[in-house]
Amino acid sequence: MDIHEHQAKEILAGFGVPVPRGGLAYSPEQAAFRCRELGGGPCVVKAQIHSGGRGEAGGVKLCKTEAGVREFAGGLLGRSLVTKQTDASGKQVYRLWIEEASDIQREMYLGFVLDRKSERIMIVASGHGGMEIEDLADEDPDSLIRMVIDPAVGLAEYQARKLAFRLGLKGPQVGQMVTVLRACYRAYRDLDATMVEINPLVLTGDGTLVALDAKMSFDTNALFRRSRVAALRDPGQEDPRECFAADHGLAYVGLDGDIGCIINGAGLAMATMDMIKLAGGEPANFLDIGGGASPERVCQAFRTVLSDAKVSVILVNIFAGINRCDWIAKGVVQAYKDVGIDRPVVVRLSGTNVAEGRKIIAESGLPIVSADTLADAADAAVAARPKSQAA
Ligand code: GDP
Ligand code: MN
Numbered sequence: 451m452d453i454h455e456h457q458a459k460e461i462l463a464g465f466g467v468p469v470p471r472g473g474l475a476y477s478p479e480q481a482a483f484r485c486r487e488l489g490g491g492p493c494v495v496k497a498q499i500h501s502g503g504r505g506e507a508g509g510v511k512l513c514k515t516e517a518g519v520r521e522f523a524g525g526l527l528g529r530s531l532v533t534k535q536t537d538a539s540g541k542q543v544y545r546l547w548i549e550e551a552s553d554i555q556r557e558m559y560l561g562f563v564l565d566r567k568s569e570r571i572m573i574v575a576s577g578h579g580g581m582e583i584e585d586l587a588d589e590d591p592d593s594l595i596r597m598v599i600d601p602a603v604g605l606a607e608y609q610a611r612k613l614a615f616r617l618g619l620k621g622p623q624v625g626q627m628v629t630v631l632r633a634c635y636r637a638y639r640d641l642d643a644t645m646v647e648i649n650p651l652v653l654t655g656d657g658t659l660v661a662l663d664a665k666m667s668f669d670t671n672a673l674f675r676r677s678r679v680a681a682l683r684d685p686g687q688e689d690p691r692e693c694f695a696a697d698h699g700l701a702y703v704g705l706d707g708d709i710g711c712i713i714n715g716a717g718l719a720m721a722t723m724d725m726i727k728l729a730g731g732e733p734a735n736f737l738d739i740g741g742g743a744s745p746e747r748v749c750q751a752f753r754t755v756l757s758d759a760k761v762s763v764i765l766v767n768i769f770a771g772i773n774r775c776d777w778i779a780k781g782v783v784q785a786y787k788d789v790g791i792d793r794p795v796v797v798r799l800s801g802t803n804v805a806e807g808r809k810i811i812a813e814s815g816l817p818i819v820s821a822d823t824l825a826d827a828a829d830a831a832v833a834a835r836p837k838s839q840a841a
Contacts, residue, residue, distance in 0.1 A: 451668045452500040453682045456547040458664035461641070465633035467648070468626070469661050472549035474498075481523035484548035485516045492551040495522050499541040500687040502582060502649075502665065503533035509543065512551055519548065541687055552660055557650035558617055559586060560630070562638045564645075565598060571638060573597040573605075573631065577617050579650030605635040619653075626659045641679055642672035691735075691757055698750040700739060707732025709831050710755035710764040710793075712748070714739050714773050722767045725828035731835070734761045741772035748781020752789045765831040766797045767824065775799040775807025783814045794819065794834040798827035 459469045471488060475481035485493045497509035504510050509531045513519045523546055532540035557579030565572035576586055576593045587594060595616050599605050607628060614627035634646045645667040652662050673680040685693045695702030701716065709731045713719040716738050723733040735758065739751050755764055768778045778799060785791060798821040799807045811818050819834060821827035 454498045457682045458666040465637045467633045467661050470549045475546045478520045478524040482516050482520040485519040488550045491515050494549045496547045497543045498545045501533045501535045503535050507533040553655035554652045556653040560648040560651045562646040568598050571599045642669045644669050695754045703736040707734045708760050708762040710734045710761035712751045712766045714768050729828040729832040731832040745781035745784050749785045752785035763794045763834045768799050770801030774803045776803045779807040779810035796830045
């Protein structure tokens, strides 16, 4: 789960990372008020969206006066911001962070990530900040400093000092850097984060370190025990289809094709998408309804898939181990009643209680196409597409 820059800054500041003073605004008037609060400018106006690359996309601007803040805020709010990290439709801007401007002497990059190879938290740092890490890795790979943290010891003071020296910091800046590093590490570890990034971390004219940007992501599987982090979720920044699915416990990923998929098991879902492609079709989504799916859950799966207007046919493919084919079949029949299915449906059932499941489908009198094997099901789904859709 991603959070906004201002939320990440608040969290990191709580652990001891120095951040500029600032405030939130949801309207141009509030933005102007924030600017006045901060002394009347100059201020930096920053679009709060779940994406980096805002600077290049016109979502971050240094404004000298309150009037300038008001004007820029007015142009930004309500707009969709397309960055190189978003898709073509971009992300909606409906909150701004107004921050006192900093006198930037030097920009650095600082990131904490999970290194899967060593199974440990790793610090990635560079003396060249401002650029995205991918570009840094391409253009100046030698500047990247990597440091793995031993979980039994935590981030040792000597390690943090060594990193500060390698970044070329001197005198009191070394101590400040140690504070920043230890704070980020504690925030990462204590809150079940998967990523902490400060880019840029800057050295200001008076020689102090400040986090000008901050980004944090969290492990969704740990959110149940991090209620304060969970409350920071902003569904307005998520794909509405994926959002709806997540709220109903379904693993769903939206894709570009027109064959909607309702499947149990991630492996079978992947295999089914391959079979659809082999049969000449394109899947509209990945959807794993999981084990032990009740008829209600099947209905929610139908709702999720049907919320995508591109879907022209639905393929239900169940290999029931923990699941029960009769429950799935009941769910399909119930979905016709409750959800109102207006597109062809192909169902392939196999495994536990398959005879009962097929009987329910056959006796329902509904126009459901039954298929025996995975290949039959994919062929039937492709054949059931309206003529205009077929290649
Ligand atoms: P991102 O593009 O989404 O990563 O957004 P950032 O918060 O990193 O802002 C983009 C750039 O704006 C930074 O790399 C800085 O160069 C610049 N910037 C941000 N805050 C300030 C500020 O307070 N003063 C000045 N002069 N520049 C700033
Ligand atoms: Mn940044």
